[in-house]
Amino acid sequence: MALTGIQIFKLLPKTNCKECGVPTCLAFAMNLASGKAELDSCPYVSDEAREQLAEASAPPIRPVAIGKGVREAKTGGETVLHRHEKTFYNPTMFAGIITSDTPVEEVEAKLKVWNALQYERVGFNLRPELAALKDVNGDADAFAALAKLIAETSEFNLVLMSEDEAVISGAVAVAGFKRPLIYAATESNVDAFGKIALDNELPLAVKADSIDGVIALTEKLTEMGLKDLVIDSGSRDLKQALEDQVAIRRAALKDGNKALGFPTIVFPCEMASNLDMEALIAGMFVAKYGGIVVLSDLTTEVMFPLLLERLNIFTDPQRPMTVTEGIFEIGNPDENSPVLVTTNFALTYFIVSGEIEGSKVPAWLLIKDSEGLSVLTAWAAGKFGGDDVGMFVKKCGIMDKVKHTELIIPGYAAAIAGDVEEELPGWTITVGPRESAHLAGFLKAR
Amino acid sequence: MGFEIKKESYTGGIKEITIGKGDSAITVGGETCYPFYTFEGDMPNKPIVAMEIWDMEPEDWPEPVMAHFKDVMSDPAAWAKKCVEEFGADAIVVQLKSIDPNDKDASPESAAETVEKVLDAVSVPVIVWGCANPEKDEQVLKVVAEKCQDRNLVLGPVEEKNYKGIGAAAMGYGHTLISSSPIDVNLAKQVNILLENLGMPMDRILVDPTTGGLGYGMEYTYSVMERLAMASLLQGDDKLQFPMINNLGNEVWKCKEAKQTVEEAPVLGDPERRGILMEAVGAVSYLMSGSNIMIMRHPEAIRLVKAFIDGVSD
Ligand code: B12
Ligand code: SF4
Known part of the structure; x- marks a missing residue:
């Protein structure tokens, strides 16, 4: 919960020494409260005050970083229950299970398959990010060897799954450098697991069989000094699991419950008997608050839809996704290929380019910056008017690439045809179909 | 004291709407909490799955979907029967693709004839979905409404441009309507109010928020649906408390990735799955x-x- 200026003022030295750059401690406190100043500018705050301030300004759900290097990612850090209230920040992470008794060659092969699960979309590289190594026989050496293999040879970050202290410490010794998530501290091993996580500065998941049990564990670990925790409420029943996710998120955001202010980890792999059903359950957790979703395997048919869903749900609703302004070539166009123009709203671009591609007619697609608005929205907002579309066509360089002088505009933008023509003397402005579904037929019929 | 979930305080509920007639009638809606949040409210009727059939043979369905319907695609009645008997469809949606003026431009009478045949072939509720050309839908749905009098069809999409004609027909011949608007709470509300002012009984309305495909605008629909649910349940806005319907299959299967073959998209795996x-x-x-x-x-x-649905409900 944020502190007011007055509350902060009470924690400052009140000497008005001005070293922070403002005349009084009160002014400095006001600036801090409104985010205009950094606490570090005052050299005289006591450690105690510093701690209190940090605690008060901590996010209600702690963002927990997992992994090291290019694939380091955060889970948690969310501030709302519904994405339209602001946005969801840290996309649900997906993990696939590898059991500790899997032969090395099989693990290598699997990692190779998993590593190919990458999809380019709207300028993002979509991919699952975690391998969950699961101890199935207590063989600490085999577990450590696979942990090391995954950490050193793959881009996947790790979840180390065992409740056996020896198994976990062995793996942490060789794979700890990659900042794996340890799963899980339970009532019976919490002291030992807390110590491993603390000594190695690693994130630690807790597992209990109820939210009360979770709270007991997170409170105990927080007292030990741990901060990066992840919650498994233990339920493997679909209905109860949904309730738990909602309960935890609400408690953290609405009740300021610090003991539940952590991201969650959920296990569709233990809630269904086949991967397809796991995918649907995972889909529920992407929408409803799962921080890390563990699947029994990662396959392209499952990952592609889930990554699309995740992309949609975690897109910032206040900032539409855009593509860059410019000339896009579809299917090796030449100097006689048709030239079409549309807006830079990523969705519009994808739909239109998809349809042109489907038509198999090579074409030049011009993308005009319209601040990420769709055709009609952009037109209504004055970002896709005749003058600027015409001007854009002139300066984008398409005139050096084609011999003809015809421009196809979206059917919904028919109203701008006259103005575009004025801006592009000698050019023919053709109004295309309204719906891109008819684009292929339109292009083929020409 | 143990942990207790912080409950939402709802002030309204979604209306219960019955579609279909007699033994085949089904009730949808009625929830007094967010979807599946039965720990703090009721969801008396589980969401249902309606299967779509087309009134003409589709040309652009991907092969893996076609395979399941090939034998019946030329006969909407047989197609509908197969959906109900073999695949457990809770309801049938007749997508009137043939009436699109940009395509076959079939007559209202031929569309009505198809709907009648489907109605006679199955004993589940029948939903009739137009081609989203407001004028043509109005012409066609009026005739369909008359020919299938008192069968309580669900007719849509109904929008600002054609609510009068379709609304009057639905009132006169005893059907339910799908009030449709483009991903916007206020526009949704407006169409509902127009229908109410027209005299349409408010227990015969469903809302179509406009459905985006996965990866193709789903987030807009998702959020507008959450906002519609919030307005209905938290603010008790009785102009929005209607069950929602999503024309999903049509959106998903027309997108590029759902259609690509193994050769076209090797990294996407098995096209059907x-x-x-x-x-x-x-x-x-x-x-x-x-x-x-x-x-x-x-x-x-x-x-x-x-x-x-069963797993998360029971
Ligand atoms: C979502 C939405 C918004 C979102 C914006 C989302 C976005 N990134 O664009 C928000 C809520 C921000 C918004 C705002 C506004 N909106 Co608005 N919005 C919509 C809505 C519901 C959907 C738009 C959409 O995403 N379409 C999907 C994309 C993919 O469609 P598209 O870009 O048009 O592309 C299609 C075709 O045009 C075609 N196509 C595209 N490019 C090309 C190129 C060629 C060559 C060809 C042939 C075809 C083609 O293919 C695509 C698929 O068929 C529409 C209603 C509707 N159903 O269209 C209203 C709509 C566009 N908005 C409208 C209005 C008025 C506004 C506002 C001005 C409202 C206001 N008073 O504030 C503002 C303006 C924005 C601003 N000032 O910031 C009106 C426009 C009316 C008009 N005819 O002028 C509409 C039609 C709603 C309505 N009926 O009143 N809007
Ligand atoms: S530096 Fe610290 S003590 Fe000095 S005026 Fe600023 S806030 Fe007060």
């Missing part, structure tokens, strides 16, 4: 944001989604 999961994961997203009727296409996606 990929499409099934795109449709099913899309359905789960919309179920979590408040859908009451999911219109779907692939039998396996439907089986999965029904199992999911």
